[in-house]
Amino acid sequence: MKKITEIRKDFSILSTSVYGKPLVYLDNAATTQKPSCVIEAMNEVYTEYNANVHRGVHFLSDKASEAYENAREKIRSFLNASQKEEIIFTPGTTGSINLVAYSFGERFVKKGDEIIISTLEHHSNIVPWQMLCDRKGATLKVIPVDDNCRLVFEEYTRMLSKKTRLVAVTQVSNATGVVLPVKEIIEEAHRYNIPVLVDGAQGVQHGMNDVMETDCDFYAFSGHKIYGPAGIGVLYGKREILESMPPFQGGGDMIEKVTFEKTTYNALPFKFEAGTTNFPGAIGLARAIDYLRETGPEYIESLEKDLLGYTWSALSEIPGLKMAGGSVPGVPVFSFNLEGVHHYDAGMVLDKLGIAVRTGNHCAQPLIERLGLDGTIRASLCFYNTREEVDTLIEGINRVRDMFF
Numbered sequence: 001m002k003k004i005t006e007i008r009k010d011f012s013i014l015s016t017s018v019y020g021k022p023l024v025y026l027d028n029a030a031t032t033q034k035p036s037c038v039i040e041a042m043n044e045v046y047t048e049y050n051a052n053v054h055r056g057v058h059f060l061s062d063k064a065s066e067a068y069e070n071a072r073e074k075i076r077s078f079l080n081a082s083q084k085e086e087i088i089f090t091p092g093t094t095g096s097i098n099l100v101a102y103s104f105g106e107r108f109v110k111k112g113d114e115i116i117i118s119t120l121e122h123h124s125n126i127v128p129w130q131m132l133c134d135r136k137g138a139t140l141k142v143i144p145v146d147d148n149c150r151l152v153f154e155e156y157t158r159m160l161s162k163k164t165r166l167v168a169v170t171q172v173s174n175a176t177g178v179v180l181p182v183k184e185i186i187e188e189a190h191r192y193n194i195p196v197l198v199d200g201a202q203g204v205q206h207g208m209n210d211v212m213e214t215d216c217d218f219y220a221f222s223g224h225k226i227y228g229p230a231g232i233g234v235l236y237g238k239r240e241i242l243e244s245m246p247p248f249q250g251g252g253d254m255i256e257k258v259t260f261e262k263t264t265y266n267a268l269p270f271k272f273e274a275g276t277t278n279f280p281g282a283i284g285l286a287r288a289i290d291y292l293r294e295t296g297p298e299y300i301e302s303l304e305k306d307l308l309g310y311t312w313s314a315l316s317e318i319p320g321l322k323m324a325g326g327s328v329p330g331v332p333v334f335s336f337n338l339e340g341v342h343h344y345d346a347g348m349v350l351d352k353l354g355i356a357v358r359t360g361n362h363c364a365q366p367l368i369e370r371l372g373l374d375g376t377i378r379a380s381l382c383f384y385n386t387r388e389e390v391d392t393l394i395e396g397i398n399r400v401r402d403m404f405f
């Protein structure tokens with residue numbers, strides 16, 4: 001097992017300074033830093049075998065295509081999906097959800113139907129469904145939460161009906177770190193044969209990556225939140241459903257034969273990968289997943305668990321600090337406010353101390369409103385963070401309190 005000091009050396013950005021202070025990066029729910037092996041893997045693509053995939057007969061194109069398809073296989077194995085055809089590369093979680101909302105919606109949603117989401121969703125798992133409902137004359141239903149951000153499950157079961165076409169929920173609230181009972185949500189929907197899309201953007205990097213275990217029908221995540229590059233993401237879908245869906249976008253690679261009269265479409269997964277895909281990104285993402293395997297998922301989990309407990313206890317002792325999620329979050333994402341201090345002011349002061357946190361509504365405006373807030377300060381940690389960094393955060397928060405009182 002690598003020591004934390006060795007792990008941190010893999011992420012060179014972590015040893016940089018901002019405003020002359022050592023960087024304390026606590027904005028991992030927004031995006032994670034990249035280990036040098038990911039940067040090297042992408043560098044290798046561009047310096048050693050850059051060529052368009054699935055198109056050329058030449059050496060470089062073959063090599064790039066092979067690396068791209070190997071990346072797909074790595075993702076399949078990581079998600080525990082049964083077939084490579086079920087893994088579609090997209091630009092990210094948002095791209096994946098829009099693909100399903102458009103394509104599944106085109107084929108299966110009609111006037112009077114219903115789509116169910118939860119109050120805890122990121123805008124990316126709200127707006128595509130609103131757009132679909134507007135196009136089709138369908139209705140968006142929202143599972144409520146209680147004051148502690150927990151889903152009101154009985155309301156959800158009451159919402160499910162013959163009109164429900166799809167349920168789309170997040171694994172983890174990006175705004176509060178609350179983990180949703182996704183397995184139970186899926187079981188309940190499946191009793192009515194209703195498919196479920198899981199937004200894995202905040203769960204995939206915390207070990208919630210097994211699609212067989214949850215039996216979800218769709219799973220979406222972004223590479224940049226799991227130590228991979230930006231601009232690449234994944235949509236997993238059960239083959240039978242993907243086969244029944246029309247293409248999302250038209251263009252190269254997604255076709256079998258084109259004439260001016262009629263076009264026939266390529267097989268899965270290419271049917272959903274129109275145009276030149278972000279193949280260097282896919283290769284970089286596969287390297288990130290290898291890195292996590294090499295580091296050890298259980299070790300990573302234990303590091304994050306330690307940070308979670310340590311941070312929770314430390315924050316709980318600060319007078320006037322109120323956690324937005326109520327009780328202990330399921331992952332090390334802490335969303336809070338300081339009495340009498342605007343979250344934005346707090347974020348600005350912390351920034352000047354070298355501490356990167358996020359402030360605002362975290363692209364989850366309906367949830368923040370439901371909690372009666374106009375924003376929070378969010379510190380999101382991952383396995384490369386340290387207890388010393390948490391201590392710096394606590395000192396920083398105390399500085400903020402001193403300044404405003």
Ligand code: PLP
Binds near residue numbers: 030095124
């Ligand atoms: N869903 C959740 C829960 C998120 O936290 C995010 C990003 O913060 C997204 C979706 C959108 O991800 P991306 O911007 O990478 O598409």
